[in-house]
Amino acid sequence: MVSGIVIAVMLVSYVLLVIVVGVLASLRSKGLAGYFIAERKLGAWVGGLSSVASSESGWITLGAVGMGYSDGASAIWFVPGCLLGYVINWYLIAPRLRRVTADQGSITIPDYLAVRFDDKKHVVRTVAVVIVFLCMMGYVAAQFTASGKVFRSVFQMDYATGVLLGAAVTILYTLLGGFRAVSWTDVIQAGLMAFGLGVMPVIAIWHMGGIGGMLASLQTVDGGNFLSVTGGKSAAAAMGTVIGLLGIGLGYPGQPHVLARYMATRDETNIRRGRLIAITWGIVAFYGAVILGHAARVLLPELADAEYAFPRVAVMLLPSALAGLMIAAVVAAVMSTADSQLLVAASSVARDLFDRMLFRGRVEERRLVLISRITVLVLGILSILFALSEVRVVFWFVLFAWSGLGASFGPLLILSLYWKGTTRAGAVAGMITGFVVTVVWKKVPVLSGALYELVPAFFLSALAIVAVSLLTRKDSKSRAENPPAS
Numbered sequence: 311m312v313s314g315i316v317i318a319v320m321l322v323s324y325v326l327l328v329i330v331v332g333v334l335a336s337l338r339s340k341g342l343a344g345y346f347i348a349e350r351k352l353g354a355w356v357g358g359l360s361s362v363a364s365s366e367s368g369w370i371t372l373g374a375v376g377m378g379y380s381d382g383a384s385a386i387w388f389v390p391g392c393l394l395g396y397v398i399n400w401y402l403i404a405p406r407l408r409r410v411t412a413d414q415g416s417i418t419i420p421d422y423l424a425v426r427f428d429d430k431k432h433v434v435r436t437v438a439v440v441i442v443f444l445c446m447m448g449y450v451a452a453q454f455t456a457s458g459k460v461f462r463s464v465f466q467m468d469y470a471t472g473v474l475l476g477a478a479v480t481i482l483y484t485l486l487g488g489f490r491a492v493s494w495t496d497v498i499q500a501g502l503m504a505f506g507l508g509v510m511p512v513i514a515i516w517h518m519g520g521i522g523g524m525l526a527s528l529q530t531v532d533g534g535n536f537l538s539v540t541g542g543k544s545a546a547a548a549m550g551t552v553i554g555l556l557g558i559g560l561g562y563p564g565q566p567h568v569l570a571r572y573m574a575t576r577d578e579t580n581i582r583r584g585r586l587i588a589i590t591w592g593i594v595a596f597y598g599a600v601i602l603g604h605a606a607r608v609l610l611p612e613l614a615d616a617e618y619a620f621p622r623v624a625v626m627l628l629p630s631a632l633a634g635l636m637i638a639a640v641v642a643a644v645m646s647t648a649d650s651q652l653l654v655a656a657s658s659v660a661r662d663l664f665d666r667m668l669f670r671g672r673v674e675e676r677r678l679v680l681i682s683r684i685t686v687l688v689l690g691i692l693s694i695l696f697a698l699s700e701v702r703v704v705f706w707f708v709l710f711a712w713s714g715l716g717a718s719f720g721p722l723l724i725l726s727l728y729w730k731g732t733t734r735a736g737a738v739a740g741m742i743t744g745f746v747v748t749v750v751w752k753k754v755p756v757l758s759g760a761l762y763e764l765v766p767a768f769f770l771s772a773l774a775i776v777a778v779s780l781l782t783r784k785d786s787k788s789r790a791e792n793p794p795a796s
Contacts, residue, residue, distance in 0.1 A: 317464060317625070320634025321641065324502075325479050328495045328645065332483025335491035345488035345679050346417045346657045347574035350408075354580040356493050358587030360650075361399075361571040362595070363496035363503065365562065367449075367647030369708040370599050371503060371640045372456050376616035378603020382532065384541035384548075385603065387555035389596040395562030396592050398724075400585035403563055404572035406727045408581060411573045418654075419566040419719060420662040422573075426726050427734040432667045434734060437741050439658045441718045442566055446655040447689060449711035451696035453480075453648035456617075458697065460640050463618040464625060473697050476644055481690040484649045485683050489574065492649045499642035504591055506639035507598035510620070513627055514605035527608040536607070554762030561716025561764055563723050564744075566658075567650035648693075656685040710752055710763070717744030717767030725775050736779030744771030 343349050352360065377385045407422070416422040420438035427434050457476025461467040483491050518524045528536050535542030543551065562568065575581050606619035609626060613619060624636035660682040665673055673681075718741045725732045725740075744767050751763035 316630035317634035317637055320631055321638050324635075324638040324641070328498065329479065329483050329486075331494050331498070332486040332491040335486070335488070335494055338490055343417055344490065345682060346653065346661065347570060348490040348493060350412060350574050351576050352493060352571065352574045352580070353576060354583035355587060356497055357571050357575040357580060358584030359500035359591065360493040360496035361568055361584070362396075362588050362591045363500035363642075364492075364571065364647055364650035365565060365568045366503065366592075366595060367453055367456070367643055367708060369452070369456075370595060371506065371620050371643040372459060372617040373708060374596070374599035375507075375603045375606065375620045376618075378600040379607050379613065379616040379619045380603075381541060382528075382536035382604070382607075383539045384543075384551060385555075385600050386539065387552050388558050389600065391556035391559035392562075392596055393559070393589065393592055394556075395559030396585075396589050398559070399562045399568065399572075400581070400588060403569070403723060403727065404575070404581045404585070405578050407569060407723070408572050408575055408578065410727065417573070418657045418661050419569055419723075420658055421666070423722070423726065423737060424662070424666065427732075427737050429734060434737050434741075435662050435667060437738055438719070439662045441714065441741060441745050442658045443655050443689075445711045445714040445718075446567075446651045447693055447696060449708065449715075450648050450651045450655075450689065450693035452708045452711065453644045453651070454693055454697035456644045457641065459615070459617060460621055460637065460644070463621045464637055470698055473694060476641060477648075477690060477694045477697075480645045480648045481652065481686060484652050484686050488679075488682070489570070489653055492653055493571070493574070495645070495649070499645060500591060502635070502639040502642045504594050506620070506624075506636050507595045507602065510623065510636060511598050511601040511605060514602060514609060514623055517627055518605065518608055524605055524608055528604060531607060531611075536604075550760045553765060557762055557765035557768070558712070560720060560768045561712045562720070564716035564718060564720030565712070566715065566719065567647070567654040569723070570650070570654060570657075652686045652689055653682075655689050656682040659685040710748070713748045713752075713762070713764035713767060714745055716764055717748050717771050718742075719744075720768060721772035721775055725772070725779075729779075731779055731783055732775060733779040733782045735782040736775040736777075739778040740771045740775035743774040744768065747771070 374388065411422050414422060414425045416425055420435045420442065423429070423438055424432070424435040429435055454473045454477045458469040458473035461472025461475060462469045483495065515521055515524055518527065525537070533542065540548035541551065572581065575584060602623065603619055606623050610619065610622055613622065621637055621640055624633045628636060660678045664681055665671060665678055721744065722737055722740045726737065747767035747770050748763050751757045751766060
């Protein structure tokens with residue numbers, strides 16, 4: 311029987327480690343640029359691992375494993391979609407965004423957009439900040455929801471207590487050290503996630519007598535449809551599922567907490583090295599999550615909630631200390647995204663709202679850092695309340711927030727970096743279209759049941775940007791100061 315005390319000791323040790331890292335990082339964070347993008351000094355390993363840790367949250371250790379458990383082989387379609395998102399981000403966006411924002415002196419995505427489109431009336435900046443804050447609140451709430459599920463699953467702890475514990479630690483070290491603390495702890499968290507999702511499937515398969523034993527056990531699950539890549543659905547339904555899962559990758563170019571890593575990387579040489587680290591990590595983690603979900607379906611066929619699969623398998627198969635390490639990996643996934651999202655929302659409020667819009671650069675940096683910390687605390691509390699209101703399915707809750715950000719900013723980031731004809735009016739139209747389509751599509755059961763909202767929202771946002779830009783380009787005063795394609 312696995313000792314809950316040993317697991318708790320391992321988990322507490324991990325929590326203390328990230329708090330210490332946060333304290334050390336706070337000693338090196340100087341000024342606004344230090345608090346938000348670490349003075350653009352991230353190396354390849356920190357930049358690469360921090361980018362994957364900040365994007366792959368509790369949805370991969372709980373949600374993706376849970377989807378592999380419940381949906382079978384058809385869950386595999388999210389993997390190529392996510393890896394394509396990695397490729398687009400690291401090859402098309404990262405080098406150019408890093409170069410342009412460094413030239414501008416921009417430290418947030420709304421900051422970059424405001425300079426790019428000569429946004430003197432702050433329309434672009436205002437729309438961007440509102441979308442970032444709304445989506446981040448839901449996104450962080452999803453991470454705290456995952457925290458509650460982990461503690462309840464492993465320690466039979468009250469869900470609300472689990473939410474509060476995970477949230478308290480995350481908010482604490484984010485308050486202390488800012489972006490540098492978040493990035494340093496992300497390296498630890500990415501390593502734990504890769505270890506958990508790389509090693510756990512191997513142990514589970516070995517326990518079942520090898521791959522052949524697992525496949526034989528899965529042959530009869532769900533009437534034989536478990537191992538079907540279409541899930542036994544009709545052609546139309548299967549096509550909608552496949553397109554929706556592949557479309558998850560469209561969200562990567564629009565995630566401000568991920569894009570901040572590219573802006574903070576030291577130079578383009580480190581970006582080239584970081585992309586290899588990140589993509590390798592993605593291959594291990596994504597495929598590992600699906601396979602572990604399949605194995606859990608054999609080992610624990612009666613789970614009431616599929617998103618408990620990872621922690622339950624860890625407790626079932628591993629020695630106490632190692633099980634505690636795996637639980638720490640799940641908590642790490644939650645923290646590694648929640649901290650980044652808290653910081654991005656704080657940066658938008660401090661830099662874009664207070665510094666640029668309200669006081670037009672007249673606020674001292676130390677006061678802006680204080681405002682940022684207050685924002686982290688306020689957003690954290692709001693997200694806790696949101697997470698406590700209802701126990702939600704982490705995977706789809708995250709994808710909703712992911713879609714809102716991805717559709718609002720993804721097409722705009724790509725077009726603003728590569729098409730000089732993008733105008734200020736086009737940028738506003740694209741952001742609003744992406745966000746509104748996401749919300750409307752999600753709220754209409756017929757639409758949301760047929761196709762994941764990010765796909766139509768992304769392409770309609772791109773269409774809005776192009777159409778409005780073509781209509782307004784003669785009168786536009788937007789700056790198209792992009793370097794030549796590299």
